[in-house]
Amino acid sequence: MISALNRLVDLVEEHLTEELDVDALARTLGTTQYHLRRMFSSLAGMPLSEYVRRRRMTVAAAELVRGDDDLLSIAVRHGYGSTEAFGRAFRAVHGVGPSEVRRDGGPLRSQSQLRFRLTVExxxxxxxxxxxxxxxxxxxxxxxxxxxxxxxxxxxxxxIAALPAQEHVRLKALCGTEPAGILQVIADLDPEATEGSELTYLHGVAVEAETPTPADLDAVAAPAGRWAVFHVAGSYPQALQSAWAATATDWFPSNPWRLRPGPSMVAVLDRAADFSTATCELWLPVEPA
Known part of the structure; x- marks a missing residue:
């Protein structure tokens, strides 16, 4: 996975002024766009699209300072149809507009080219x-x-607080398969896992595929396949969030599995009365890499 991510970074540089076909690249690297984007975001701390935008604006800033081309030529070369659209993207990265940089030479916020390494600690x-x-x-x-x-x-x-107590009892009675108990379900997650992006959260239980869904409840499909189940215990939710991050930094790079599309689930096995600590299972949909 680490070599695939570094190849992705190299291709971003080679095609910085072009539209990057991540799906085609993923196929050549023997993985999927979904997994590649999720791993990039987790390890780089930013979505792939944001990294590409920062790198484009870093290179564009150098071109502005050199003064070899007019503003429109630079904008078009970096994929923008107008100086206005380019200016908005440029300001979002650098905090100043292109004209100020051309006149004053800065200030600039550069995005260095990334390089991924697996460190054993x-x-x-x-x-x-x-x-x-x-x-x-x-x-x-x-x-x-x-x-x-x-x-x-x-x-x-x-x-969760808006649900009446009796609704939790009703949901537990509906549970008909593993993972057992009340589940915290995340679905429709942006592959790049951008903070602030919307997702579907479902507070519910697992049932067999043929079990009818009550009319007043929502349903999320869990396709057939394999799941990596991580046992997590400690402060809540910090230990769970750390374990989620560690799947990207430690587990996936070291194991022959990759994420597949589908919901992720957290089953709370035990917890303190105030929920300050908990023992959980994190379920992630996976397939052989």
């Missing part, structure tokens, strides 16, 4: 099992919320 082994499951469904109460990488998501908290 003797971290604690991840407690993982691979589960092969037929198709099942996730039923419960769904809502759209923004993605928040660190800390408690208040939008999810609000959604």
């Amino acid at each position: 003797g971290s604690i082994p991840m407690d993982t099992r691979i589960v092969d499951r037929p198709e099942f469904r996730l039923v419960g109460h769904a809502t759209r919320v923004p993605l928040i990488h660190h800390g408690v998501n208040p939008h999810i908290q609000q959604h």
Whole structure:
């Protein structure tokens, strides 16, 4: 995976002024666009699209300072149809407009070319099992919320708090397959996992594929396939979020699996009364790499 990401970075540089065909590149590297974008975002700390934009604006800034071409030529070369659109993108990266940079030479915020390396630091082994499951469904109460990488998501908290206590009892009674109990389900996640992007959060349970869904509940399909199940214990939600990040930095680069499209799930096995600590299972849909 590390070599695939570095090849992706090289191709961004080779085709910086062109539209990058990530899907075609992923196929040549023996992986999928979905997995490549998810791993890039997790390891780089920014979506691939944001990295490309920053690199384009870094190169464009150097061209502006040199003064070899007019502003429109530079804008068109970097994929913008007008100086206005180019100016907005340029200002979003550098904090100043192209004309100020041409006149004053800065200030500029450069994006260096990335290089991915796998560093072995003797971290604690991840407690993982691979589960092969037929198709099942996730039923419960769904809502759209923004993605928040660190800390408690208040939008999810609000959604859960609005459910009456008896609804949790009803959902538990509906549960008919593994993973057992009330689940925290994430679906429709942007492959680049951009913070602030919208996703579907479902508070519910797993049922067999043929189980009818009550009319007042939402449903998310869980396609047949394999799942990597990570056992996590510690402070909540910090330990869970750290484990989620470690799947990208440690587990996927070291194991012959890649993410496949589908929902991810968290099953809470045990927790403190105030939810300050918890023992959880993180379920991620995977396929052989």
